Amino acid sequence: MNSLxxxxxxxxxxxxxxxxxxxxxxxxxxxxxxxxxxxxxVCAGAPAQKWIANREPEADRQKIEALITHLKTIQCKTFVLISTVDVFKSPIGVDEDTPVDESGLHAYGLHRRLLETFVESHFPNHLIVRLPGLVGPGLRKNVIFDFLNDNNLQAIDSRGVFQFYPMINLWYDIQTALDAGLKLVHLTAQAVSVADISQKGFGKPFTNTLANAAATYDMQTKHAQLFGGTGRYQYSARETVQAVRAYAQSEPLKAVSGAQA
Incomplete structure (x- = not known):
């Protein structure tokens, strides 16, 4: 039997x-x-709201530790953990061989790394899947959601560079990784700027510069060819833009406010 x-x-x-x-x-x-x-x-049970975790670190740690306590009691042939690029303090040029430096890491990343290390030690047959930003049907947060809903755009820096994994492929990519016997995989896409997401994905020019330095992500993989990709990413910037366009043209507008990524 399978469990989610x-x-x-x-x-x-x-x-x-x-x-x-x-x-x-x-x-x-x-x-x-x-x-x-x-x-x-398949465990996708770690809370995904980064800003809440960093604002309330002790409560977040307790949630992760409680999840681990439950997981210690189960047995399974294969355990798949959905994790995050945010286990890296500086997520630039990192791949599956890059060691995770936990010193000075924010609570969100540190506690999800805690979950990773538990899975590595407790379940012999495991796969850890690290994801960057996401795009796909039902998305309710991040700058893509915010552009769709004109939500809090003044707080978005157009110079930011992010990666958005096309979620319609997730289960199929997990199967590919399992079939190849991988223990850790970065499912990733070539980075695109916030300005390009708005212009190429939504057809709207967007320029906004904030006081702080803009965020930059560049999570890479050693396994792009296994998934039919090239270079250091399973998906190209063009494929990301196409996924954003599909979302922009098919997703209904939401009545709720967007959360920070």
Whole structure:
């Protein structure tokens, strides 16, 4: 039997559209997983709101440690953890061989690294999937959501450089990684500027400069060719822009406010 942890979040909800899972868990029923055995467990259960984790670090740590406590009781043949580029303090030019420096790392990254190291040590047959920014049906946060909804654009720096993984491919890419016997994979896309996301993805020029230095991400992979990609990324900037266009042209406008990435 297969199990999905975090089924109500964006990543978990995406996986539900792409694969079948017998047992579904989230924070409200995770205690029910204790003592069970599975063929496959996919865990997308770590809270994804980076700004909340960094604002309330102790509460975030407690959530991660509680999740680990539940996971210690289960058995499974294969455990897949959905993790994040934010385990890197400086996410530029990093690949699967880059060591994670935990010193001075913000709470969000540090606590998700804690979850990674638990999975590495506890489940012999595991796959850790690190993701950058995301784009796909149902997205409810980050600058792509904000551009769609004209949400808080004055707080966005057009000089920022981000990576957006096309979520429609997630389960298929996980299968490719499992079939290849990988223990760790960066599923990533060539970086694009915020200005280009607005211009090429939404057809709107956007220029806005904030006082602080703009964020820059460049998570790379050693395994691009395995997934049909070239160079250091599974997906090109062109493929990212196409995913943004598909989102922009098909996603309904939301009545809720966007959260910070």
């Amino acid at each position: 942890i975090g089924f109500s979040g964006f990543v978990g909800g995406t996986l539900l559209k792409q694969a079948s899972f017998g047992d579904l868990y989230r924070s409200t029923n995770i205690s029910e997983i204790e003592g069970k055995s599975f063929d496959l467990v």
